[in-house]
Amino acid sequence: MKDKKLIYILSGLLPIVVMFIVYIFLGVYPFGSNTLMAIDFASQYIDLFAFFRRSVLSLDFSGIFYSFSKSIGGDMMGVWGYYLLSPFNFIYALFPFDEIRLAATVTLLLRYGCMGLTFCHFLVKRYDALKKRPLLVPTFATLYALSGFAVAYQMNPLWYDALVFLPLIIMGVENVLSGQKGYKYTLILAVMMICQYYMAYMICLFIILYSLFYMAKIYTGKTLKEKLKSYFLPILKLAGYSFLAVGISFVFLYPIIQNLLISKGTYTDPFVFSTKIEADPVLLLSKLMIGAFDHDQMPHGLPNIYLGSIALIGFIFYFMTKVFRKSERIAAVGVFGVFLLSMIFNMIHRIWHLGQEPAWFYHRFSFLICFFMVLLAYRAIREWQRVDLAGVCLSSGIIILVNGIVYQSSQSFMSVPQQILSTLFWMFVVVMFFMKEYKWSSIVLLAVTCLELGANAYIVQSRVGYAGAYRLENAQKTIESAIDPIRPPKTNFYRIEKIFQRSNNDPFMFDYPGLSHFSSNMEVDTMDLFDALGSSGANASTNYTSGTPLTDALFGIRYLVQMRNLSDEQKQSEYIYSFSRETTRKDLYQYYNAISETDRVRVYENKRYFSVGFGVNEGLLNLTLEDNKPAENQMAILQHLSGQSIQYFKREAFKEITLENLEATNPNDLANSSFKRLDLSKPGKIRYTFVPSTDNAYYLSLPGMLSEQRSDMAISLNKANYEYHGMFDKQQLWNVAYQQKNVETTFEITFTKANEVSLRNVALWEMDNNAVDIAIGPKTKQGMTVTNWGNNTMEGTVHLTDNSTHLLFSIPYSEGWSIWVDDVKVQPQKVWNSLMAIPMASGQHRIKMVYVPKAFSVGLLVTVVSLAILGGMIYVGGRKNEAIQYFNKAKRNIRSNK
The missing domain is CATH 2.60.120.1020 (PAW domain)
Structure with a gap:
């Protein structure tokens, strides 16, 4: 029992210790001025994690459905499903807002530890790993946790849950295929689908491949019919449990699917048959060496399949040893062949990515390759036999050949010192296999593996440009001090926008309704609206960069925050965040009054902005905004607002x-x-x-x-x-x-x-400035007075005194909105293929709005039914076991009486 605890502790702790030491050498906060946030982590994820933290601390989870911090408003189920449903995100709630940079480090370290821990548990439970060479367990657990995929894609922590859950899911797969019940497997797979549907999809594809491989290992039968029955019936049983897992997760999965259909799924290239080569197979060899990653590999690089010397050599030994069934090894070749084709051909590569072309970070499925290779390597090394001199010569020849090929490929991420270092580790492992096994051999292999993995992590991470810890703190304090005094109360609604750039997701970080947003779940209709009015709706984001008096009023912008210039010396300081200004507003002072300022920012107030809902005529609703005609579109809107054919x-x-x-x-x-x-x-x-x-x-x-x-x-x-x-x-x-x-x-x-x-x-x-002012002015008085609003709700009153026939909301249309006027439910309509409007007569009216994704009720029903089915199966299975036990006890009693 003590040995078991020690193995588990080492498996969970070693990956943390290795990365902790690497972070110290890299100067990661609090040991230096760097954070672990880069690329999307720094510009997208951390803001959403701050939003999650605020939701947990306030116990307000209405933001799961909707948020006005997502551009001008948007469905949030897809955002939560892709970014926020990881249990590791609760760690952010344990740290103060100013130390969110430290929380990022802690969550990453804990994820590494959990990867090692679950892989250890998998080996112990399925392969009885404590009985033979138990120190191999923490060795291979660390190899899995610090694989090339994990270390290279550290700036995408939301993918890490897949590496934590994968060993548990495959353990469940093996249990079901071996004839055991699949209740735990169903629940674990369902949880993975809820936590991160995207990576769960890849795991589901891998489950198909792995089940075909595993059955090649355990199928029985003498005749062909018996063999086929033995092979495929367990797989069908596994499929049933898997579909049940999909049903349990449907409360989140179905709304997410619906969200994808109106967001990322609409502006990605269609999936078509293609023979396009994604990666040169010869170049893949370079990815097996230490430090095989740099910044150039992020946009469109090779798969990160670095494993460490012992895992790589063990993987080769697996196919050479006769300990394993021939049919199993053939199936393993088939699985690896599929992976190889997926790395080489673009069409197969896209299948792993939901049929889409990844935006940066290619070969995201390579964590599955690492898992498969590490598992086979462990099983081979566990059956370790001494390598003879001929084997050493053959291995050395292969190593020399690989080095020659890699040297000729001249990759930007590979250097001669890296090749030499990799070769030394490879040769050391080969020599270890050649020597007689001693008690200390496993300890040496463990120590050398940690050293090698640490070297790889250091080289890879040193090539990634991470955000500065003190600069992030400065940015947080600077923006927070500007937003806090002007953040709309829950009894009033308006929007705030910055005319400088830190992140498009600042509205989530600092809790205010804005206009800019960046996520994979950005609705295409909102992006099109920004495009039609002359701003930016591109690359899964909206960015309000080209405002005019009309668009300022239309979107209800009450405040603008502008940065103040820094000196060259301040820009170089590691303690000061240098914002970039991405908007030029020559007319800013005409429409906005400066109301406050600090040494870093100045806040301006706009007196002429529309309410979130304002009265309009039917002609404006029927207007069609034309593509690539922003000035003409704005003029048409102004003409309908004013009822005059003025050339604005x-x-x-x-x-x-x-x-x-x-x-x-x-x-x-x-x-x-x-x-x-x-x-x-x-x-x-x-x-x-x-x-x-x-x-x-x-x-x-x-x-x-x-x-x-x-x-x-x-x-x-x-x-x-x-x-x-x-x-x-x-x-x-x-x-x-x-x-x-x-x-x-x-x-x-x-x-x-x-x-x-x-x-x-x-x-x-x-x-025409004066004409625009005259057109905008009256409509500022024909708007909804908001009395209460939240993430997915809004209430207020409106008093229309002009000829308006409808209330137009600067909120995107969605079937999820339910609206009541004077307690009578009304049907909203879509305007300009984006916004939402309702019919509205003159006079005083009360308005209530609630958003619940239309697909949520269907998904909830399927989840409830699926859980009921699973509960019924568990209950029936339990009663059946009781009956069997009762029958066996009765038989024993009869025998004893005789």
Whole structure:
């Protein structure tokens, strides 16, 4: 019993200790100034974890259904299902808000430990691992926990639950296939589906492969019929338990599926047959070496299948030893063959990713490859026999060959010192197998494995640019101090927006209704609305970067927070977060009044904004917003608001468009042309010059294709840097002048790398400021007075005194909304293919709104029925066992009486 506890403790503790030491060397907070947050972790996940923390501490979980921090409002079931339902996220609630950076480190370390612990439990329960070479258990548990996948994709902690649950799920698979009941398997798989449906989907595919492999190991029978029956009947039984797990998780799974259909599933490339090569199989060999990862591997890299020397050599030995059944080894070749094809061919690769092309971080299923290889390696090493001299020579030859191939491939993440280090570890393990086994052999292998895994983790993590711990703290305090005084109370509703960038998910971090958001579950209709009005709806995000007086009012923006400039010295400080300004608002001071400021930010208030619901006429509801026509769309909205055919936006001509080191394909119309750089050693420049004839605001409309050149582009306005958000898909509307009558203005775009660029539909627009003010003004008084609101509810009153026939909400339409007017339920309608409106007569009215995902009730029903079925199976199974025990006892009594 003591040995068992020790093995479990070592298996859970060693991965934590190894990574803890690595973090110390890397200077991770509190041992240095780095956090463990990078890429999406820093710009997306941590804000959502802060939202989760706030939900737990307030015991308000209404945000599971909906949140107004998700852009202008959105369904949250998909967000929770992908990002937030991990039990590890509760750890964030144990730390104060200012120490969320430390909570991130703790959750990662605990995840590593749990990976080792569950793998240990799997080996002990299924392979009786304590009876023979027990120290191999913590060795291989650590190998699994610190595999190449786990260490390389540390910036995606939400995938880690799959590595924790996988050994338990496969243990359940083996139990069911071996003839045991599958109740625990069903519940564990259901929990995994709820915690992280995306990775659970991959595990389900792996369950199919693994069950075919495992049955090749245990099937029986003499005739073909008996063999087929023995092989497939357990798999059918497993399928039944698996479908029951899907049913139990349906309360979350079904709403998530519905959310995906209106979000990510609508703007990804369709799945089609393709023979496209995803990865060169020869290059995969380099991924078996220490430190085989760097930043360039994140966008579109090779699979992370590093295992450590003992696991790699053990995996090879598995196919060489005759201890294992031949049919099992053939099945293992088949499973690994599927993995190999999945790594090589794009079409098979996409199957693992729900048929989609991953946005960065390719080969996310490679954690399954690591698990499979480590398991087979453990079983082979456990049956360890000494390797003869011929085996040593053969192994050495293979190692030399692999090194030669890797050296020739010249990968950015691989260096000669790394190859030498990997070779030394490989040769050490081979020599250990050649030597006679001693009592200390397992201890040495364990120690060397920890050293090797630590070296790999250090090299990989040192190449990832992590967010600064003190800078994050500074950003939190800076933004929090600005938001706290202006955050809307629960008895009033309005939106707040920043015109600088830390994260698109700041509304979640700091608890306020905003407009910007980034997640894989961003609704496409909301993105399209932002595009149609000249802002950015791209890459699963919305970013309010190109506001006008109309859009400010339409979205109910009461406050804008603007950053103040830092000195060059402050920008370099590790204690100060340097925000980036991504919006240029020349007309800001015309519409907003500065109400407060600190040394870092200034807060502006907008007096002319619409309520979240405001009165409109039917003509406005029937308006169709056209693609790539933001100025025209805004003018049409203003005309319907005012009921007048005024040219609120008037197209103006450029004084001139000049080219430098560029040749136009359409020299007669430089506003609609493609351009080719003449001298590739010099930059190419396009200058748009105009002279405003009034003091009105002027806007430049630029095409979405300009975003494709963002990494190669510099933009200036009158020789000063023009600040903008670089990621957009459709026509943008950028403010370039205000109160600059008769002042010549030049907007310049510089390209330094691209040989050819295309800039079509470039247009200059003058906005009639006074006319826009007159159109907006009356509607600010025809809005809903919000008396109470929450994550998924809103109540208030409205008093319409004009000719409005409907109430238009700046809330996205969804069938999940139930709305009552004066206690009578009304049916909302979709407006502009995005927003929501209800019919509304003149006079005073009470409004109540509640959001519950339409799919939730169906999912809940399926979950309840599935749980009832499982409960019935457990009950019947228990009664059956009681009957058998009673029958056996009766038989013993009869025999004893005789």
